Amino acid sequence: xRRRLAALGAVAVLVGLFVSFQQEFAGLIPASWVFxxxxxxxxxxxxxxxxxxxxxxxxxxxxxxxxxxxxxxPAPGDDLRETLRFxxxxxxxxxxxxxxxxERIASVAVAAVADxxxxxxxxxxxxxxxxxxxxxxxxxxxxxxxxxxxPAERARLLATAPFSQYEAAFARTVAVVDDLVxxxxxx
Amino acid sequence: xxxxxxxxxxxxxxxxxxxxAAFALGLPFQRPGLFLVALVGVGFAAYARFGDAPAADLxxxxxxxxxxxxxxxxVTVTVTVENAGSSTIPDLRLVDGVPPGLSVTDGTARxxxxxxxxxxxxxxxxxxxxxxxxxxxxxxxxxxxxxGSRERRVEVDHETTLRCLPTLExxxxxxxxxxxxxxxxxVATDVAGSGLEFHSTREYRRxxxxxxxxxxxxxxxxxxxxxxxxxxxxxxxxxxxDSREAAYRAPDEETPNAVERSVEAAGEAFSALLSTGDRVxxxxxxxxxxxxxxxxxxxxxxTARRLLADHPAxxxxxxxxxxxxxxxxxxxxxxxxxxxQIVLFSPVTDDYIATVAxxxxxxxxxxxxxxxxxxxxxxxxxxxxRLERDTRLRRLRSHGIRVIDWGERPLxxxxxxxxxxxxx
Numbered sequence: 001x002r003r004r005l006a007a008l009g010a011v012a013v014l015v016g017l018f019v020s021f022q023q024e025f026a027g028l029i030p031a032s033w034v035f036x037x038x039x040x041x042x043x044x045x046x047x048x049x050x051x052x053x054x055x056x057x058x059x060x061x062x063x064x065x066x067x068x069x070x071x072x073x074p075a076p077g078d079d080l081r082e083t084l085r086f087x088x089x090x091x092x093x094x095x096x097x098x099x100x101x102x103e104r105i106a107s108v109a110v111a112a113v114a115d116x117x118x119x120x121x122x123x124x125x126x127x128x129x130x131x132x133x134x135x136x137x138x139x140x141x142x143x144x145x146x147x148x149x150x151p152a153e154r155a156r157l158l159a160t161a162p163f164s165q166y167e168a169a170f171a172r173t174v175a176v177v178d179d180l181v182x183x184x185x186x187x
Numbered sequence: 188x189x190x191x192x193x194x195x196x197x198x199x200x201x202x203x204x205x206x207x208a209a210f211a212l213g214l215p216f217q218r219p220g221l222f223l224v225a226l227v228g229v230g231f232a233a234y235a236r237f238g239d240a241p242a243a244d245l246x247x248x249x250x251x252x253x254x255x256x257x258x259x260x261x262v263t264v265t266v267t268v269e270n271a272g273s274s275t276i277p278d279l280r281l282v283d284g285v286p287p288g289l290s291v292t293d294g295t296a297r298x299x300x301x302x303x304x305x306x307x308x309x310x311x312x313x314x315x316x317x318x319x320x321x322x323x324x325x326x327x328x329x330x331x332x333x334x335g336s337r338e339r340r341v342e343v344d345h346e347t348t349l350r351c352l353p354t355l356e357x358x359x360x361x362x363x364x365x366x367x368x369x370x371x372x373x374v375a376t377d378v379a380g381s382g383l384e385f386h387s388t389r390e391y392r393r394x395x396x397x398x399x400x401x402x403x404x405x406x407x408x409x410x411x412x413x414x415x416x417x418x419x420x421x422x423x424x425x426x427x428x429d430s431r432e433a434a435y436r437a438p439d440e441e442t443p444n445a446v447e448r449s450v451e452a453a454g455e456a457f458s459a460l461l462s463t464g465d466r467v468x469x470x471x472x473x474x475x476x477x478x479x480x481x482x483x484x485x486x487x488x489x490t491a492r493r494l495l496a497d498h499p500a501x502x503x504x505x506x507x508x509x510x511x512x513x514x515x516x517x518x519x520x521x522x523x524x525x526x527x528q529i530v531l532f533s534p535v536t537d538d539y540i541a542t543v544a545x546x547x548x549x550x551x552x553x554x555x556x557x558x559x560x561x562x563x564x565x566x567x568x569x570x571x572x573r574l575e576r577d578t579r580l581r582r583l584r585s586h587g588i589r590v591i592d593w594g595e596r597p598l599x600x601x602x603x604x605x606x607x608x609x610x611x
Contacts, residue, residue, distance in 0.1 A: 036214055036215060037215055039214060040210075040211045040212075040214040040215045041211070043207045043208075043210045043211035043214065044207070044208070044211035046203075046207045046211075047203075047204045047205075047206075047207030047208040047210075047211055048204075050201055050203045050204035050207060051201060051204040053200070053201065054200050054201025054204065055201075057197045057200045057201070058197065059196060059197055059198060060194060060195065060196050060197055060338070061196055061329075061338060062327070062329045062338065062340045064280075064282040064297070064327060064329070065282075067282060067283060067284060067285040067291075067296050067297075067324075068285060068290065068291035068295060068296050068312075069290060069291075070287065070288065070289065070290035070317075070503070071287040071288065071444075071503055071504035072437070072440050073435040073436050073437040073444035073445075073561075074435075074436060074437075075436060075437065075438055075439070075561065075562070075563050075569055075572075076436045076534070076536045076561055076562050076563075076569065076572035076573070076575075076576065077562070077563075077566070077568040077569040077570070077571060077572030077573070078568070078569075080568035080571060080572065081568055084568060104571065104575065105571060107575075107578070108571070108574045108575055108578050111578045111581070111582070112574075112578075115581075167567075170567055171567035174567045174570050174571050174574070175567070175570075177574060178570055178574060181574060181577065
């Protein structure tokens with residue numbers, strides 16, 4: 001198509017040059033108002049097409065990076081940010097990252113509960129599953145498989161974080177576990 | 188010098204729209220001015236297609252004001268590029284390959300210029316020296332044609348290395364565990380003999396030194412007895428540095444990462460142990476294997492200093508080589524002398540290294556863990572990582588491993604605290 005258009009353009013230019021030198025042939029070219037308007041419309045359509053094509057074409061250039069800066073190591077926990085982003089999805093695709101995150105908090109919480117309540121890790125895990133380990137309903141629901149979140153708490157969570165209830169529940173659970181580690185749950 | 192084929196930058200893509208729009212307006216309204224504007228658009232479109240990015244022939248010279256500085260010294264890097272080709276380079280952008288372990292503290296490592304044949308361009312910048320051997324990557328030159336519509340990437344190599352060897356500062360004495368060699372040293376053992384700390388008394392035997400006879404008891408009961416002290420012996424210590432990718436963690440951009448802190452601490456511990464007559468070795472646990480067998484002497488000190496400064500295992504950025512943890516652990520066990528105790532330097536940011544510590548301790552190499560803390564507490568994810576690390580350290584302590592959780596305070600302070608705690 002492009003070749004045909006280019007050939008058509010080339011023919012038009014040649015005809016134009018020929019007519020400019022042999023002006024007696026100018027009469028052969030239709031110069032009615034409708035014909036001129038038709039060419040103007042075609043040019044207008046082409047300008048819009050070209051402008052749209054421009055918008056679709058990204059600028060290309062070599063990436064030079066940032067050699068002036070030293071290697072920056074990530075902080076522990078940076079890897080969780082990506083997992084948390086996937087876990088926020090309410091679809092089934094979020095199931096696996098949600099499980100990963102719950103397992104990671106649970107392993108810390110089990111050790112903390114076992115320390116705080118002076119029980120075995122198996123007993124601590126049971127407490128986690130039944131939600132007995134904390135008074136915080138959100139943390140109990142986040143880590144407990146048998147625990148349901150009361151509607152009032154769910155509404156409160158929604159009001160606190162309308163766009164990221166999962167993240168809010170995650171942060172709250174981590175804070176509760178941290179408190180348990182620091183004060184044995186009593187502080 | 189290596190080239191990459193020239194590519195379209197698409198910088199002028201769509202310039203034809205200007206010509207078409209001016210033509211579309213100028214034709215029905217019969218405005219000559221708009222026809223001229225259309226011609227300008229056609230001119231630009233032709234200009235964009237004119238010429239290719241030249242295949243630049245560049246020569247590079249890079250000079251360091253001091254190729255062997257001390258840590259934290261400022262080093263000025265002067266880069267000179269010459270156009271050795273026969274064509275003018277209308278648009279040349281130069282970016283120097285500063286090593287990842289160095290940061291530019293003054294000036295910039297890049298330059299934009301045009302260069303006629305035989306002409307030179309020079310720019311300079313300052314880097315702050317840090318421990319290690321830092322090799323410069325090739326300088327990247329981005330060459331464009333006059334309109335900027337075509338671009339070519341050229342890499343110009345010039346071997347430049349900055350070597351920064353820190354001195355091995357001795358920290359306060361590293362508290363060691365009871366596993367020792369038969370040689371005399373400073374680790375108090377449970378063996379009765381000569382030393383400083385009281386151990387027991389026994390019946391006098393002919394040949395016992397008079398200074399160890401318990402004269403008070405002889406005065407009271409008339410019986411000769413000999414006082415025995417805890418015999419002090421030297422230890423064989425291997426300083427094991429965790430240099431896996433998981434150990435390269437830092438709380439922020441300003442703080443050195445955990446591997447850098449570990450290497451610094453290992454240097455201090457090495458010097459302190461060598462001064463007290465212990466046999467010290469160095470090993471890495473990471474993709475790049477490093478092993479310096481435990482021994483003593485000034486020659487050994489110099490070797491260790493060089494090794495800690497520029498061995499690739501202790502680079503400031505993680506190695507890209509593959510790592511096989513089980514093979515590395517087996518190789519390490521084969522090399523460890525039976526009477527060697529281990530001082531492991533690791534941030535313990537994952538469960539695996541905690542398992543390695545437990546296994547080495549269980550194999551009889553009494554292990555002490557010095558753990559630089561890279562965690563932060565600003566977000567929930569970071570806080571969870573901190574809690575996970577705390578749990579791992581608690582678990583190791585409960586298994587009888589000595590753990591020094593090294594925060595922001597100097598290592599000597601943490602060592603002094605640990606020594607007080609362990610001597611109770």
